[in-house]
Amino acid sequence: MATIAVIISNMFEDSEYSEPVKAFLAAGNKIVHIGIHAGETVKGIKKGTPVIIDRELKGLQIAGFDALLIPGGYSPDQLRISEDALRFTREFVESGKPVFVICHGPQLLISARVVKGRKMTSWKSVKEDLINAGADFVDQDVVEDGNIISSRSPADLQAFIKASLNKLG
Amino acid sequence: MATIAVIISNMFEDSEYSEPVKAFLAAGNKIVHIGIHAGETVKGIKKGTPVIIDRELKGLQIAGFDALLIPGGYSPDQLRISEDALRFTREFVESGKPVFVICHGPQLLISARVVKGRKMTSWKSVKEDLINAGADFVDQDVVEDGNIISSRSPADLQAFIKASLNKLG
Secondary structure (H helix, E strand, O other): OOEEEEEOOOOEOHHHHHHHHHHHHHOOOEEEEEEOOOOOEEEEOOOOOEEEOOEEOOOOOHHHOOEEEEOOEOHHHHHOOOHHHHHHHHHHHHHOOOEEEEOOOHHHHHHOOOOOOOEEOOOHHHHHHHHHOOOEEOOOOEEEEOOEEEEOOHHHHHHHHHHHHHHHO | OOEEEEEOOOOEOHHHHHHHHHHHHHOOOEEEEEEOOOOOEEEEOOOOOEEEOOEEOOOOOHHHOOEEEEOOEOHHHHHOOOHHHHHHHHHHHHHOOOEEEEOOOHHHHHHOOOOOOOEEOOOHHHHHHHHHOOOEEOOOOEEEEOOEEEEOOHHHHHHHHHHHHHHHO
16 A cells, blocks of 8 residues: 655646545545645536645655655646745656656656656657656656656546556555 | 737637727827638637628738737637738738737737747747747737737736837837
């Protein structure tokens, strides 16, 4: 059983949150929602899925978590202006613990400056930014490079979830 | 009198569209809304301001336009995956005609690959992407470099509009 941090803010892509989380819980893992303000309810962009933030990012240590999920939509655009979100994300990627990132999620990794030389994919609007940040962009449903597993969009969720569950072991 | 193209899609930042357009019209200029589908109504992210697309980007020539306005919000994220939008934007910047860009607007210029060596500003979430694309990022209310005038957010609108009107002459 793993404790998985989900870093999330408003306008997340509903299915990129709800489907992996459903699969992670079904496999016996624990989910902790982390964000800017503990107790705040953030909502999905298409269905308004409500998510209550369990722990605030300010001062949060990565020690209590085994993996990190970064759903897409416009949540990553809002998180990437938070120094606390960038510090937590950077430490997580550098720790070698699994990071599952989909769609616009890589925007957070770009601002955390941890994508250089990493083989990754993303939603197509983020492609140029990933390449400019030094990532080795690959256009396929799921890409695994060390501890980073990335996918492009909701259409890739099946492959994304399968690879993520395999990584959790 | 200038004919100003406004390149726009859904989830634009209402004020970054409505305030410059109001000022441009008051100064006697003409506005043409350009986007993915002519006749489509796109809407602002905060107030739902409706904008009807006058001309579709596919095959659209820059010859009939004197300046280009790129409002922010999440409209640029949607436009930057359109090859037609990128071609039109690239030709516009390279033509030397004035380009007014604010907030997330520079995302469109990054994907069009026209920011290298240009002195610019943007909304803070786009900063890292602009720097990685080779722009000379400056954190101030309005930045003018040749034909590109850029600002950071709705809070900069007064300076952005003043500089844009000056450029139109």
